[in-house]
Amino acid sequence: MTGWDRLWDDLTSRQPLPDPAVVLAAGGVALALVLWRGSWPRVRLLVTVVHEAGHALVALLVGRRLQGIRLHSDTSGVTVSRGRPTGPGMVVMLAAGYLAPAILGLGAALLLADGRALLLLWSLSLLLLLVLLWIRNGFGLLVVVVVLAGTVAVTWYADARTQSALALLLAWLLLLAAPRPLVELLVGGRAGRRGSDPDQLARLTRIPSVLWTLLLLAASVSGLVVGVSTLAPDLLAR
Numbered sequence: 284m285t286g287w288d289r290l291w292d293d294l295t296s297r298q299p300l301p302d303p304a305v306v307l308a309a310g311g312v313a314l315a316l317v318l319w320r321g322s323w324p325r326v327r328l329l330v331t332v333v334h335e336a337g338h339a340l341v342a343l344l345v346g347r348r349l350q351g352i353r354l355h356s357d358t359s360g361v362t363v364s365r366g367r368p369t370g371p372g373m374v375v376m377l378a379a380g381y382l383a384p385a386i387l388g389l390g391a392a393l394l395l396a397d398g399r400a401l402l403l404l405w406s407l408s409l410l411l412l413l414v415l416l417w418i419r420n421g422f423g424l425l426v427v428v429v430v431l432a433g434t435v436a437v438t439w440y441a442d443a444r445t446q447s448a449l450a451l452l453l454a455w456l457l458l459l460a461a462p463r464p465l466v467e468l469l470v471g472g473r474a475g476r477r478g479s480d481p482d483q484l485a486r487l488t489r490i491p492s493v494l495w496t497l498l499l500l501a502a503s504v505s506g507l508v509v510g511v512s513t514l515a516p517d518l519l520a521r
Contacts, residue, residue, distance in 0.1 A: 297398035313455030327358040337383025338362035345372030354423030385506030388457030392510040400450040404438040458510040465500040
């Protein structure tokens, strides 16, 4: 089998979800990684990659000129684009950052429920490759290359059990981690939101930044609930 044949087989084949106990165990590990202070900065860096990818993708979709993405060691990031500084396109682009992890996590849950673990891993690899093309600083380049290399290595060389475990862990991480940065914005108060996406949205729309934060948090939590009901329906049924 050639490399292209194997790739096509990966994209079209189905791998059923593991036993519910394994699904819940992966969720438990992801929850611990999100809540533990020692691991959260690394998880947040992954969330930041997705956050900035959301800004970048929507910037292109609304006709803005994307100029680059920068990731920083303090887990922050910035996406620079050029275009009209006001209007619906700018609002949607700013809102897309905090929504992106929840949307991607929900999409990952739906793919896993349909038995598409390998399709999920290859899709994430493609997303990382596209992000890599727009990275404009050394630290960001290092982060994306490491994550991309790890994802591709597992997708290409690992056995089916390891691939499913990684896909599950990533889906859980995205779903569970998506609300936390917004909670941190709320806890930080008005000063903590200064310069943030909700703060910029407030200037554009005259809707208070705290309300924007709550709306984005509600959307992230909704994605989490739907994602959990997709990956572990019995958990919510209880």
